[in-house]
Amino acid sequence: MKQKTIGNETRINRWGYFFVLPFVLVFLLFNLYPTFYTFMLAFTDLRGLRVDFKFSGLDNFVKLVSDQYFWGAVGNTFIIWGWNFFPQLGIALLLSIWLSDIRLKLKCKGFFRAVVYMPNLLTAASVALLFRSLFGYPGGPVNQFLNETLGIYHTGVIDGQQVQQAFNFFRDVTMTRGIVAFIQWWMWYGNTIIMLMAGITSISASLYESAVVDGANSRQTTWYITLPMLRPMMLYILVTSMIGGMQMFDIPFLLTDMRGAPDFKIRTSIVYMYNMAFQGRNDYAYAAAISIGVFLITIILSLIIFFFLQDRSDLKKKHVGGTK
Amino acid sequence: MKKFLIVLAAAVVLMTGCAKKEAKASGTLVVWSFTDELKTMIDKYYSPSHPDVKIEYSLTPTDQFPNKLDPVLASGQGAPDVFALEAAFVRKYIESGLLLDITDIANDVKAKELAYPIEVGTFNGKVYGLSWQGTPGALFYRRSLAKKYLGTDDPAEVQKNFTDLNKFLETAALLKDKSKGKCVVVSATGDLFMPFKGARKAPWVVDGKLNVDPAMLSYMDICKTLKDKGYEGRQGQWSEGWFAGMKGTLKDEKGADVEVFSYFLPTWGLHYVLKTNAPDTSGDWAMCPGPAGYSWGGTWVAAYKGTKNPVAAKDFIKYVTTDDTFLEAWAKDTGDYVSNNTVVAKIKDTYSEPFLGGQNHYAAFATMAASVNGKLMQGSDQAIEGLFNEAVTAYMNGEKTKDKAIEDFKSQVNAQLGF
Numbered sequence: 001m002k003q004k005t006i007g008n009e010t011r012i013n014r015w016g017y018f019f020v021l022p023f024v025l026v027f028l029l030f031n032l033y034p035t036f037y038t039f040m041l042a043f044t045d046l047r048g049l050r051v052d053f054k055f056s057g058l059d060n061f062v063k064l065v066s067d068q069y070f071w072g073a074v075g076n077t078f079i080i081w082g083w084n085f086f087p088q089l090g091i092a093l094l095l096s097i098w099l100s101d102i103r104l105k106l107k108c109k110g111f112f113r114a115v116v117y118m119p120n121l122l123t124a125a126s127v128a129l130l131f132r133s134l135f136g137y138p139g140g141p142v143n144q145f146l147n148e149t150l151g152i153y154h155t156g157v158i159d160g161q162q163v164q165q166a167f168n169f170f171r172d173v174t175m176t177r178g179i180v181a182f183i184q185w186w187m188w189y190g191n192t193i194i195m196l197m198a199g200i201t202s203i204s205a206s207l208y209e210s211a212v213v214d215g216a217n218s219r220q221t222t223w224y225i226t227l228p229m230l231r232p233m234m235l236y237i238l239v240t241s242m243i244g245g246m247q248m249f250d251i252p253f254l255l256t257d258m259r260g261a262p263d264f265k266i267r268t269s270i271v272y273m274y275n276m277a278f279q280g281r282n283d284y285a286y287a288a289a290i291s292i293g294v295f296l297i298t299i300i301l302s303l304i305i306f307f308f309l310q311d312r313s314d315l316k317k318k319h320v321g322g323t324k
Numbered sequence: 325m326k327k328f329l330i331v332l333a334a335a336v337v338l339m340t341g342c343a344k345k346e347a348k349a350s351g352t353l354v355v356w357s358f359t360d361e362l363k364t365m366i367d368k369y370y371s372p373s374h375p376d377v378k379i380e381y382s383l384t385p386t387d388q389f390p391n392k393l394d395p396v397l398a399s400g401q402g403a404p405d406v407f408a409l410e411a412a413f414v415r416k417y418i419e420s421g422l423l424l425d426i427t428d429i430a431n432d433v434k435a436k437e438l439a440y441p442i443e444v445g446t447f448n449g450k451v452y453g454l455s456w457q458g459t460p461g462a463l464f465y466r467r468s469l470a471k472k473y474l475g476t477d478d479p480a481e482v483q484k485n486f487t488d489l490n491k492f493l494e495t496a497a498l499l500k501d502k503s504k505g506k507c508v509v510v511s512a513t514g515d516l517f518m519p520f521k522g523a524r525k526a527p528w529v530v531d532g533k534l535n536v537d538p539a540m541l542s543y544m545d546i547c548k549t550l551k552d553k554g555y556e557g558r559q560g561q562w563s564e565g566w567f568a569g570m571k572g573t574l575k576d577e578k579g580a581d582v583e584v585f586s587y588f589l590p591t592w593g594l595h596y597v598l599k600t601n602a603p604d605t606s607g608d609w610a611m612c613p614g615p616a617g618y619s620w621g622g623t624w625v626a627a628y629k630g631t632k633n634p635v636a637a638k639d640f641i642k643y644v645t646t647d648d649t650f651l652e653a654w655a656k657d658t659g660d661y662v663s664n665n666t667v668v669a670k671i672k673d674t675y676s677e678p679f680l681g682g683q684n685h686y687a688a689f690a691t692m693a694a695s696v697n698g699k700l701m702q703g704s705d706q707a708i709e710g711l712f713n714e715a716v717t718a719y720m721n722g723e724k725t726k727d728k729a730i731e732d733f734k735s736q737v738n739a740q741l742g743f
Contacts, residue, residue: 049420051398069739138558138577139565147577158554165558166577171721261714263723264736280707280740282394 041288048282060289069264070290073272074297076177076265080252081245083181088189089237093230095189096196097222102208113197117190124187128254131183138166170256173265180266183251188244192237199233200226235309239302246298249274269294349639350376351632356404357381358389359623361658362644365456369650370643377636386410397422397628405631406640409453409624411444416703417626418445423452424627429638430454433646438663443698445624453626454645456654458663460692461518461590463614464598466572466605467681469585473502479683483612489542492615496555499585507583511557511569513547513720514713515588520546521709522618527700528708534734534743540712544729547720557582570602590620591661591689599679606679611688617695661689704741711736 042060046053064070095116099109106112119127135142143166146152153164169175203226211221249270252260259275260267267275269290277287355362366379382404384392390413396403397420409417417423430442430451438458445453463486467477474485474495485495496509510516520543526535550556557574559565568574569584576582589597598609625645627637643650651662655671662668668690675686715733718724724732737743 049394049398049416049422067739069736133564136563137560139563139575143577148579153577157552159552163554164577168721171717171723257710257714259710259714261717263714263718263732275740278391279710281704281742283740 038288038291041285042292044285046285053285056285060286061293063286064289064293069267070269070272070293072264073260073267073269074294076252076260077246077248077268077270080177080181080184080266080268081242081248083177084184084188085238085241085245088185088192088241089234092189092192092196096193096200097226099193100197100200101218103218113194116193119187120190122187124250125254127183127187128251131179132170132255135169135179137168137170140166142169143167171262173262176256176262176266180248180252180255183255184245184248188241192241195233195237196230199230203229231309235305238309239305242301242305243298246270246294348376349374349633349636351636352378352380353406353633353636353640354380354404355382355406355640356389356393357383357408358386358410359408361623362408362625365644365650365654369653370640373650374639374643377640389413390416393417400628400630403628403630405633405637406625406627409626411459411620411622411624411701412706413703414444414453414624414626415701415705418447418452418624419703422629424629424631424634424637425450425452426454426627426638426641427451429642429646433642433664436648436664436666437646438665438668438693440619440693440696440698441622441624441663444622444701445626446698453624454641455622455624455663456645456651456660457591457622458661458689458693458696459590459592459619459622460661460689460696461522461588461593461614461618461620462611462688462692463519463586464589464594464609464611465586466584467608467610469499469507469583470610473499473507473585477610477681479610479612479688482610483614486612486614488615489546493546493549493555496550497553500553500555503583505554506581507585508557509555509585510550510587511559511566511574511582511584512561512563513550513556513716514561516543516546516550517709517713518590518618518620519588519614519616521700522696523616524700527702527705529702529704529743532743534708534737536730536734541730544716544719544726547716548726551720557584567601570598570605572602572605588614588618590618592621594677594679594685595659607681609680610683611680611685613688613692613695617692617697619693619696619698661686661693704743707741708737708743711740 041053043055043057044053045056045059098104099106099112134140137143147164147166154167156163156165167175169179207225207229208221211225216224247270248268252266252268253271253274256262256266258271258279260271273287273290273294276283276290355366357363360383363381363383366381371377371379389410393404393407397417427450430437430445433454434442437454441455441458442451445451445455465482470477470482474482476482484491485498486492492509499507499509520539523539524537525539526537528535528537551558557565557569559569559574565574569582570587572583574582574584587593587598594611599606625641627634627641631637646664648664648666651664651667652671654660655662655667668686672687672690673684675684676682677685711733714736715724715729718732719726719729
C-alpha cells in the first residue's frame with residue numbers, strides 16, 4: 001500500500017498536520033517554551049523588577065542543595081501526601097470493589113459514583129477557605145460543636161489559672177497537616193475510585209466465572225483475581241498521585257497564612273517556590289531552581305517506584321531462560 | 325533705552341507665556357488603578373477641567389495588580405503612563421528605579437502638603453510618587469464602656485489612660501478588673517501591630533541588614549502579656565469574631581458576653597470598617613490618638629519612567645494629589661482625609677461625625693497625621709512582616725521561647741530575602 005503513493009492519499013495525510021497544528025502551536029507556545037525558559041532561568045540571577053540577567057552557573061543549585069528550608073518543605077510535602085495517599089488507596093479500593101461487585105447487586109450505583117466524585121468538582125481555593133472557617137479559632141463551627149454540643153474543651157492558662165478554651169487547630173502541627181491531608185483525600189478519592197473501577201471492569205469476566213465454577217468465594221476472587229490484576233492500575237495511581245502530591249499548592253497555601261503556618265510546617269515545596277518568586281524579593285531564578293529540584297525528585301522517585309513495583313514475571317522468565 | 329527694556333520685558337513675558345502654553349498637558353494618558361476612586365476623580369473632576377487630555381482607564385483588583393504591573397514595567401512594553409500604588413506595595417516600585425522622577429512637582433507643593441506621604445514616595449533624595457490622602461490611625465473606643473469603667477468618655481481624658489505602653493497595660497488590667505473579666509482592651513493582639521510599627525525608630529532593613537527595632541520586640545512582649553493575662557479577645561483581625569466585637573455581640577466559648585473596649589483603625593477604618601459593620605452602635609464611639617502615631621494603608625500615584633507623555637503625566641499627578649480646588653471638592657464629597665494641609669485647615673472645623681457622637685474626626689486626624697513618620701516604610705516590609713507575624717504568634721502561644729522565635733525569624737528572612 002505505502003509504496004503506491006497516489007496523489008489523493010498524500011493530500012489526506014497533509015490534512016492531518018493541519019488538524020494537529022492548533023494543538024502543537026498552543027503546546028509550543030504555552031507549554032514547551034515556558035518549560036525551557038524555566039530551565040534557563042534556574043541558571044541565571046534574575047531577581048526583582050528586571051528583565052535583564054546574567055548567567056550564574058550552578059549557583060542556585062548549590063544554594064538549593066544546602067537550603068534547609070527547601071528540604072523541610074520537601075519533607076512536609078511527603079508527610080502530607082503520605083497521610084493522604086494510603087487511606088485514599090485503601091478506601092478507594094474497598095469502595096470500588098463493592099461498587100463493581102456483580103453479586104452484591106447494589107442499587108443506584110451511578111448515584112454513588114457521582115456522590116463520591118463530587119468533591120473533585122469543587123475549586124480547591126474555595127474548599128481551603130471553607131475548611132479555614134470550619135476549623136476557625138475560637139468560634140468556628142467545629143469548635144462550637146466540640147464545646148457546646150459535646151462539652152470538650154482545650155485547657156488553657158490565663159493569669160495562672162486553668163480555663164476551658166476552644167481548640168486552636170491551626171497552631172497545632174499534626175492537626176493542621178491532618179486537615180490538609182484530609183482535604184486532599186476527600187477531594188481525590190472519587191477520582192481514584194473511578195480509575196480502579198475502570199481497572200476492575202477491564203478484567204475479563206471469564207476469569208471470575210471459572211473461579212466461581214471452581215468454587216471460589218468472593219473473598220478469594222477479590223484476593224487472587226481482582227487485586228493482582230489491578231496491580232498496573234495501582235502503580236499508575238501511585239505514580240500520578242505522587243506527581244500531583246509533589247505539586248500540592250492551593251490547599252496548604254490558602255488554609256493558613258500563605259507561608260505554611262504553623263511554624264512553616266505545611267509549607268510544601270511549591271508553596272516555598274511561590275514565596276520565593278512572588279512574595280518576597282521576586283527571586284525568579286531561585287524559584288526556577290526549586291521547580292527543577294522538585295522535578296528531579298519526582299522523576300527519581302517515579303523511576304524507583306517503577307523499578308520495584310513493575311510486574312517482573314516476564315523478566316524472571318527471561319532470566320531463567322538464560323541460565324538454561 | 326527704557327522703551328527697549330519694556331519691549332524686551334514684554335517679549336520675555338510673551339515668550340515664557342508661549343513656552344508655558346506649549347508645555348500644557350495634552351494627548352493621551354493610559355491610567356491603571358486598583359481602586360475605583362481614581363476613576364471617579366477622572367470622570368468627575370480631571371476630564372471636565374482638562375478636555376485636551378484623553379484618559380484610557382483600566383481597573384485591576386488589588387491582589388492581581390502587582391502581577392499585572394511587574395512585567396510591563398520591567399520590559400516597558402504596554403506599560404501604562406500613570407498608575408495607582410497601594411501602601412502594601414508602593415515602596416517596591418518607588419525603590420525600583422522604573423518610575424518617573426517627579427521631584428520638581430513635589431518641591432512646588434511641599435510647603436502645603438502633609439509631610440509623610442511625600443517621604444513614603446521618596447527614594448535616594450528623589451520623589452517618585454505622591455498621594456492625595458493621609459491615612460493616620462487612631463484608637464477608636466466605645467463611649468459606653470469608657471464611662472462605665474474609666475468614669476469618662478471625653479477623648480482627652482480617655483487618652484490619658486493610653487499615653488504609652490505601660491499606661492496601656494495598666495488600663496487593660498483596670499478594664500479586666502472592673503468588669504470582672506468581661507471587658508477586653510482589644511479583641512485581637514494583631515490590632516496593636518500598626519501602632520507599634522509606627523513607634524519604631526528605624527526601618528526593617530538598615531544598610532542591607534535586618535534590623536529588629538526595640539518597638540517590635542516590645543510588640544512581642546505585649547502580645548504575650550495580653551494573652552497570658554487574658555486582656556485580649558483571642559480573635560483574629562478581620563475574622564467574624566473581630567467584627568462581632570464591634571457590634572458588641574461577641575461571646576466566648578461558654579456563651580458569656582465579651583466587651584471589646586477599642587479598635588486601632590485609620591481614617592478609612594472609620595468609614596469603611598466601623599460604620600459599615602457596626603451601624604447599630606452609631607454614636608457610641610469616639611477616637612483618641614492612642615500610644616503612638618501611625619498610618620495604615622493609602623494610595624499613591626506614580627508615572628512610568630519611559631512614558632511618552634511626561635508633561636501630561638506630571639500634570640495629572642499634580643492635579644489629583646495636590647490641587648486645592650479639586651481636593652477641597654473631593655474631601656467634601658467623600659469625607660476622605662486629604663494630604664493638602666491648606667485644604668485641611670480650611671475645612672477641618674466644619675465636621676461633626678454623628679457616628680462618633682458628634683466628635684470632629686477631621687480635626688482629630690489632622691493632629692494625628694503630623695506625627696506620622698514616612699521614612700520607616702520599605703519595599704520589603706510586607707514580606708518581612710509576614711514572617712515576623714509567625715514568630716510573634718509562636719512566642720505568644722508558648723510554642724517557642726522569645727529567643728528561638730526571633731532566631732528562626734531572622735533565619736527565614738535571610739533565606740527568603742537575603743538580609
